[in-house]
Structure formats: C-alpha cells, structure tokens
Amino acid sequence: MQENLHRFFRAARGAGVHVSPAESIDAMRAVAAVGLADRNVLRDSLLLTLAKSEDEKKALGACFDLFFAQAEPASPQGAEHERAAQDAAATPQQPSQGAGGQASSNLGPLAEMLLSQDRNEISAAIANAASATGLSDIRYFTQRGLFSSRMLEAMGIQRLRDDLDALTESNPPLAERLQAALDALRETVRDTVAQALALYGREEAENLRHEVLRNAPLSRIEPRQVEEMRALIRQIARRLRERYAKPRKRQRRGHLDVRRTLRRNAAWGGVPFLTAWKRRHRDKPKIVALCDVSGSVARVSDFFLLLIHSLHEVVSDVRSFAFSGHLIEVSEILEGKPPEEAMAEIMSRVGFGSSDYGSSFVDFEKAFMSSVTPQTTVIVLGDARSNNLDPGADIVKRISERAKRLVWLNPEGRMTWGWGDSEMPRYQTFCNVVRQCATAQQLERAVSDIVATYR
Amino acid sequence: MADTKPSSPLASIEAVEAGLAAQGYIASRQIATAVYLSQAIEKPILVEGPAGVGKTELAKAIAAWRGLKMIRLQCYEGLDEAKALYEWKYAKQLLYTQILKDKLGEVLSGAATLHAALDQLHDFGDVFFSREFVEPRPLLQAMLEPQGCVLLIDEIDKSDAEFESLLLEILSDFQVTIPELGTIAAAGAPTVILTSNSERNLGDALKRRCLHLHIGFPEQRLEERIVESRIPGISERLRRQLVGFIHDIRTLDLKKQPSVSETIDWARVLVLLQAAELGHDVVRDTLNVLLKYESDIEVALPQVTTFVAKAQRQNIFG
Numbered sequence: 001m002q003e004n005l006h007r008f009f010r011a012a013r014g015a016g017v018h019v020s021p022a023e024s025i026d027a028m029r030a031v032a033a034v035g036l037a038d039r040n041v042l043r044d045s046l047l048l049t050l051a052k053s054e055d056e057k058k059a060l061g062a063c064f065d066l067f068f069a070q071a072e073p074a075s076p077q078g079a080e081h082e083r084a085a086q087d088a089a090a091t092p093q094q095p096s097q098g099a100g101g102q103a104s105s106n107l108g109p110l111a112e113m114l115l116s117q118d119r120n121e122i123s124a125a126i127a128n129a130a131s132a133t134g135l136s137d138i139r140y141f142t143q144r145g146l147f148s149s150r151m152l153e154a155m156g157i158q159r160l161r162d163d164l165d166a167l168t169e170s171n172p173p174l175a176e177r178l179q180a181a182l183d184a185l186r187e188t189v190r191d192t193v194a195q196a197l198a199l200y201g202r203e204e205a206e207n208l209r210h211e212v213l214r215n216a217p218l219s220r221i222e223p224r225q226v227e228e229m230r231a232l233i234r235q236i237a238r239r240l241r242e243r244y245a246k247p248r249k250r251q252r253r254g255h256l257d258v259r260r261t262l263r264r265n266a267a268w269g270g271v272p273f274l275t276a277w278k279r280r281h282r283d284k285p286k287i288v289a290l291c292d293v294s295g296s297v298a299r300v301s302d303f304f305l306l307l308i309h310s311l312h313e314v315v316s317d318v319r320s321f322a323f324s325g326h327l328i329e330v331s332e333i334l335e336g337k338p339p340e341e342a343m344a345e346i347m348s349r350v351g352f353g354s355s356d357y358g359s360s361f362v363d364f365e366k367a368f369m370s371s372v373t374p375q376t377t378v379i380v381l382g383d384a385r386s387n388n389l390d391p392g393a394d395i396v397k398r399i400s401e402r403a404k405r406l407v408w409l410n411p412e413g414r415m416t417w418g419w420g421d422s423e424m425p426r427y428q429t430f431c432n433v434v435r436q437c438a439t440a441q442q443l444e445r446a447v448s449d450i451v452a453t454y455r
Numbered sequence: 456m457a458d459t460k461p462s463s464p465l466a467s468i469e470a471v472e473a474g475l476a477a478q479g480y481i482a483s484r485q486i487a488t489a490v491y492l493s494q495a496i497e498k499p500i501l502v503e504g505p506a507g508v509g510k511t512e513l514a515k516a517i518a519a520w521r522g523l524k525m526i527r528l529q530c531y532e533g534l535d536e537a538k539a540l541y542e543w544k545y546a547k548q549l550l551y552t553q554i555l556k557d558k559l560g561e562v563l564s565g566a567a568t569l570h571a572a573l574d575q576l577h578d579f580g581d582v583f584f585s586r587e588f589v590e591p592r593p594l595l596q597a598m599l600e601p602q603g604c605v606l607l608i609d610e611i612d613k614s615d616a617e618f619e620s621l622l623l624e625i626l627s628d629f630q631v632t633i634p635e636l637g638t639i640a641a642a643g644a645p646t647v648i649l650t651s652n653s654e655r656n657l658g659d660a661l662k663r664r665c666l667h668l669h670i671g672f673p674e675q676r677l678e679e680r681i682v683e684s685r686i687p688g689i690s691e692r693l694r695r696q697l698v699g700f701i702h703d704i705r706t707l708d709l710k711k712q713p714s715v716s717e718t719i720d721w722a723r724v725l726v727l728l729q730a731a732e733l734g735h736d737v738v739r740d741t742l743n744v745l746l747k748y749e750s751d752i753e754v755a756l757p758q759v760t761t762f763v764a765k766a767q768r769q770n771i772f773g
Binding site: 018020022023026029030033034040041044045047048049051052053054057242267268271273274 | 496498
C-alpha cells in the first residue's frame with residue numbers, strides 16, 4: 001500500500017497539488033490511523049492532509065477518483081466484455097482444453113496466463129510491468145507508444161510471439177484464441193498507459209505549453225490562443241501580487257521614535273520599557289500608462305493593460321491612456337468591463353488610425369499632466385513610429401522631469417530602433433529605462449522591475 | 456462502541472460524530488474525520504469557509520464535549536507577541552526593584568570591591584526575568600494548561616503575515632520559546648483550531664503544518680438536522696420548507712449568501728412569530744434577518760413567491 005500511496009503522491013503533484021515530503025508523511029500517518037477499509041474516509045483523509053486550498057481539493061479529488069479507478073483489480077470495460085464473450089465461447093472447449101493441457105504446457109507464462117483467462121492475474125502482471133518500466137515517469141503524449149511496447153516486452157511478448165508462431169502450425173484454433181487475447185491485452189496496456197499519462201503527465205504538458213506561449217511574440221499570436229494568453233497574463237499578475245503585496249512597513253528598525261516612546265512609557269515615569277521605532281512607509285507604485293493602440297502594437301497594449309489593471313493589491317493607483325491619432329483616458333473602461341469588451345470599445349474610439357505621437361502627447365499634456373507626480377512611474381508602450389510627424393520630444397522631456405521614472409516599452413527589437421520613421425533614439429534620451437517588450441515573459445519582467453523599484 | 460472505553464472518546468470517526476452531536480453540533484463526515492485525525496496524528500486544524508457556517512462553533516463543541524477549557528485568541532491587524540504570547544510584567548518588576556532597593560544594599564554591603572559586588576549580584580540570578588514576572592497571554596496559557604485545552608485561533612487571516620511565523624513553533628511542536636526562560640513545552644497537547652475567512656492567502660509554512668478543512672454550506676438534509684438540533688420547537692413541516700427556501704436563495708447572485716447562522720436565526724424568528732408554515736407575507740417581512748444588504752434583498756424579493764411555492768411543493772413530496 002505504501003508503494004501505492006507514493007504513486008498517488010506523484011500523481012497528485014502531476015495534478016498540480018503541491019505535496020511536500022512533510023505532507024506526505026502526514027498523509028501516511030493519517031492513512032495508518034483511519035485504515036483502508038472505507039474509500040470515502042480515505043478520500044477525506046487524503047484531502048485533509050494534502051490539499052491546502054479549495055482548488056487543490058477539487059484537483060486532488062478528481063485525481064483520487066482517477067487513480068483508484070485504475071488500481072481496481074478489474075480491467076477496463078471494453079476488454080472485459082470481450083473476455084466475457086470469449087469466456088462464453090470457450091466454455092464448451094474447456095474440458096478438451098484440460099485434456100490438451102500437456103500439449104500446451106510448453107507455452108510461455110504469458111500465453112498460459114492469457115489462455116487461462118484469469119483477470120486478476122493479468123491485471124497484476126500489467127501492474128508489475130508498469131512499475132518495472134517506470135510508467136509513472138511518463139510525461140509527454142509522444143511517449144505513449146514507447147511505454148506500451150516496453151510494458152509488453154516486460155510481460156514477455158517476445159515469448160508469446162514465438163508461441164503463437166508455433167501454435168499456428170500445431171493448433172490453429174488455439175492460436176486464433178491466443179491472437180484475440182493478445183489484441184485485447186494490447187488494448188488494455190494502451191489504456192493503462194493513457195491513464196498514466198492523464199495522471200502523471202498533466203503538469204508537465206501544461207508547463208511546456210505555457211513555456212512556448214510565454215516566449216511567443218504577443219503581436220503575432222493566433223486568435224485561438226488569445227484566451228489562453230489572457231489566462232497566462234492573469235497567472236503572471238497573481239504571481240506578481242503575491243511577490244509584492246507583502247506589508248509595506250517595517251518595525252523595530254532604524255531610528256527610535258522618541259515622542260512615541262515617552263508617551264507609551266508615561267506609566268512608568270518615563271523609564272523606557274517599551275520602545276517605539278520610527279516606521280518607514282514605502283509608497284505603493286503609482287502608474288500612468290500611455291499605450292499605443294495602432295496596428296501591430298495593439299495586441300501588446302491589450303495584454304499590458306490587462307496585466308497592469310489586475311495588480312490592484314500591489315499598485316495603489318493606475319491611470320491608463322490609449323492613443324493612436326489622439327489620446328483618451330481608458331481607466332474606467334478597463335475597470336468596468338470584461339477585457340474583450342473593454343478592448344473592443346477602446347479600439348472603436350481611438351484605434352485603427354495611423355499613430356501620431358506628437359499630437360497624442362500634446363493631448364496628454366493639456367488634459368492629464370496633473371496626474372503625473374513625483375511618485376509616479378510613467379510607462380509608454382509603443383513602437384515610436386510617428387509616421388514622420390512631429391515626435392513631441394519636448395513634451396516627453398517635461399513628463400520625464402515631473403515623474404519619478406519614465407519607462408519606455410517597445411515591442412520592436414532593439415536593432416530596428418531608429419530605422420525608418422522610428423523616433424526611439426530621441427525619446428530614449430529622456431527615459432530612465434527602455435526595454436524591448438514583445439513576449440509575455442518580457443512583459444512580466446518589465447512590470448516586475450517597475451514594481452520592485454518602489455521597495 | 457465508544458462507551459466501553461471512556462478514556463479515549465476519540466476511538467473512531469463515528470464516536471466523534473456522536474460526541475459532537477451530543478453538544479448540538481451536527482458534523483458532516485468530513486468534519487468528523489478532520490477532528491478524529493487531528494487527535495490521531497496530533498495536528499492543528501485549519502478551518503476555512505464562508506462566515507457563519509460554524510467554524511468557531513466547532514471549537515466550542517469540541518471543548519464542551521471533551522470537557523476541556525477553551526482558550527480563544529481573536530486575531531486582528533497589529534496583533535503581536537506581547538498580546539498573543541506573553542509579556543513581562545514591567546510595572547511589577549519596577550515595583551519590586553524599588554521595594555528591594557534597601558535589601559539590595561544589605562546584600563551587597565559585604566562585598567569589598569565593585570567586582571565582588573557584581574559576582575554576588577550574579578548569584579541572585581535573573582530574579583526579575585523569571586516565571587514570576589511573565590504575564591501569560593492566550594498562546595502561553597494554552598501551553599500551561601495541564602490537562603490540555605482547545606486553543607481557538609480565530610480569523611487568522613485578519614492578522615499580519617509576521618504573526619503567522621510566530622505561530623509556527625506552537626503549531627508544529629506545541630511549544631513556546633521565551634528567550635530569558637527557555638523553551639516551554641505544552642503540558643498536555645492542546646487541540647488547536649485555526650479559522651480563516653480566506654480574506655488573504657495564508658503562508659505555505661502555516662498551511663503545511665495543519666490539516667486543511669473546508670466547511671461549505673451544508674446540504675439540505677444536514678442543514679435540516681442542524682436546525683432540528685438547535686431549535687427543537689420547530690415543526691417538521693416548517694423546517695423543511697425553510698431549509699428548502701434558503702437553498703433556493705443561495706442559488707441567486709448575492710453579495711452575502713445566507714449561511715447556517717442566518718438559517719438558525721431565521722428559524723428562531725419564525726418560531727417566535729408562531730408561523731405554522733412559510734407564507735409569502737411572513738417571508739417578505741422577515742427577509743432582513745436572512746439578507747444583510749439592501750441590494751441583496753432587492754434581488755431576492757421578486758423571487759420570493761416562486762421560491763415559497765417551490766418550498767411548499769417540496770413539502771408534499773418530501
């Protein structure tokens with residue numbers, strides 16, 4: 001049973017439940033305390049000791065059902081029916097089979113097993129082969145064939161083939177039966193492997209997919225991946241929140257707060273038993289984001305805005321502006337509506353024009369310059385391609401002087417900055433940081449750095 | 456089964472269920488398993504769930520059932536070790552030094568040099584930092600309780616993240632370390648119950664040390680039993696209608712779902728009003744017992760007629 005539990009823990013990790021060694025020990029002790037008789041109690045106990053949130057409980061519950069459905073001695077349904085049919089067909093032959101026992105005694109163990117149709121024995125053999133070939137190490141769906149053939153080999157299919165060849169000549173009806181049984185066995189093994197993949201491979205497959213997605217250029221992802229990318233961005237936002245949402249004051253450090261110490265110790269004649277320390281408050285980031293929503297930059301802006309606006313706990317204040325030909329504030333649209341709708345509305349109001357950085361900056365300075373304070377980080381996201389119009393670099397300079405930091409995120413590669421109508425080199429001189437920002441990973445790093453500067 | 460061995464009332468999950476039921480706490484299977492396991496492998500229970508499903512009540516029921524003292528620590532923002540664990544009795548220390556001033560002079564008068572005086576002073580040890588001067592706060596009190604106790608750490612999610620780290624030693628080893636005194640291990644292992652409303656995510660270190668129990672809204676059968684045990688005077692007919700109605704209400708999109716405590720309050724109100732069964736007018740008048748937000752009441756009001764009718768129908772077949 002211990003072996004089984006260990007495999008279950010591995011399966012649980014595959015399902016995304018974080019099982020530490022200490023927790024697995026707890027689970028073992030819990031199982032020892034409640035026993036194995038009642039499956040429901042076992043399920044409850046494992047859920048209590050291993051899963052530490054509601055989501056994990058759900059995942060682990062599903063994993064438990066799948067896992068112990070597999071460990072059931074009976075083999076999968078389809079094969080069972082087939083065998084039952086064979087059983088019925090074979091019954092009249094059974095006595096003659098017994099008589100011909102000597103004839104078949106030179107068969108290999110696997111052939112014997114299949115012909116004797118002992119379901120429990122076959123399941124046990126499959127389970128043994130599974131552990132011998134390390135089936136629980138399966139990670140990717142491409143490994144299915146490999147593991148199936150390895151398992152069959154471990155069960156002695158080579159010998160079975162020889163037997164089959166020999167029988168085809170000496171005893172054709174028996175060979176036919178053996179062939180049918182072998183096919184059924186193949187199917188069962190394949191099912192077992194598929195189930196193992198579902199159990200152990202889930203996390204790995206997801207990681208791989210995410211990894212690919214994280215490094216895909218945002219501007220060129222396919223429409224069907226947009227939803228997945230949104231989920232990924234939300235996940236990134238959660239990670240950033242967890243990392244940076246820690247309390248922002250630190251006590252018992254630095255300077256003594258004399259006034260508060262005296263007041264607190266008035267009861268003891270001013271003898272300072274209790275000390276009070278000056279607290280240092282850290283500012284939460286204030287962010288003003290200016291996003292180009294023209295052409296190829298739009299997609300990146302979309303995800304960037306989604307990320308920034310899901311950082312409520314970390315960022316105290318976000319104001320977002322979108323521009324192409326002119327500039328409008330979009331904070332309320334983004335806060336009030338689901339992402340798809342919000343983006344559609346923004347696009348209908350400012351999108352699809354050719355971008356004019358100069359006049360957009362003029363719009364910003366006229367109406368919203370007061371939103372930039374010495375605590376503000378201003379982030380501009382755009383390719384700085386101004387179609388040879390006035391770049392408005394003087395306004396960028398003024399923004400830079402007012403703000404704490406000015407960060408420019410450019411979806412284009414560094415190489416092309418300054419080529420053609422790109423005004424990047426001129427803007428660059430006024431920015432504290434310029435970064436390329438084309439993939440989800442770069443986006444995460446950029447935002448993470450921005451938030452980290454406030455610590 | 457359990458009555459043959461009164462020394463260990465926690466013989467089985469069924470015994471736990473029965474014991475809690477005797478205190479008027481109708482526990483689901485999961486809850487009983489959690490309580491049983493927490494004793495069997497000596498682990499604290501972290502209970503999460505919406506407000507009013509009986510998280511705090513569970514601790515009270517365990518304490519009453521096992522005849523143990525219950526020590527409760529209510530968490531809030533800014534709670535620190537001086538309020539949760541222990542504190543030195545500064546005033547008493549100060550008073551004693553004043554009183555003992557003369558005595559000190561006598562004791563030290565024999566010493567010839569300053570050095571000798573210091574040595575003599577050392578012999579008296581750290582009199583002022585002994586147990587005499589420690590003011591135990593709830594956590595330390597729980598450790599000092601000789602028969603063990605039920606320690607309820609309520610609404611842990613309201614406290615700061617630092618406070619969690621303070622709890623780790625207690626949760627995993629049932630001991631407290633006071634730098635001046637050393638480590639104080641629990642006299643009898645306390646049953647520790649932590650509750651949380653999931654206002655913020657708790658640290659992994661804390662979660663790792665606990666059994667994690669999630670109590671959600673009970674199913675209809677269980678809730679009926681809870682109402683039955685809490686308000687014995689209620690007729691079966693009304694009880695069934697009432698619980699059915701509340702289950703329908705919970706399917707609505709509300710700011711605050713009515714939980715078990717609201718069910719019980721409402722049942723009490725209905726008994727007080729001597730309602731024989733659920734009627735449209737009665738529900739309308741007493742809906743504010745159930746729903747705590749104006750907007751929720753507005754959402755629910757148009758549905759009242761349908762739900763009442765449904766609840767009454769249910770009664771016929773149920």
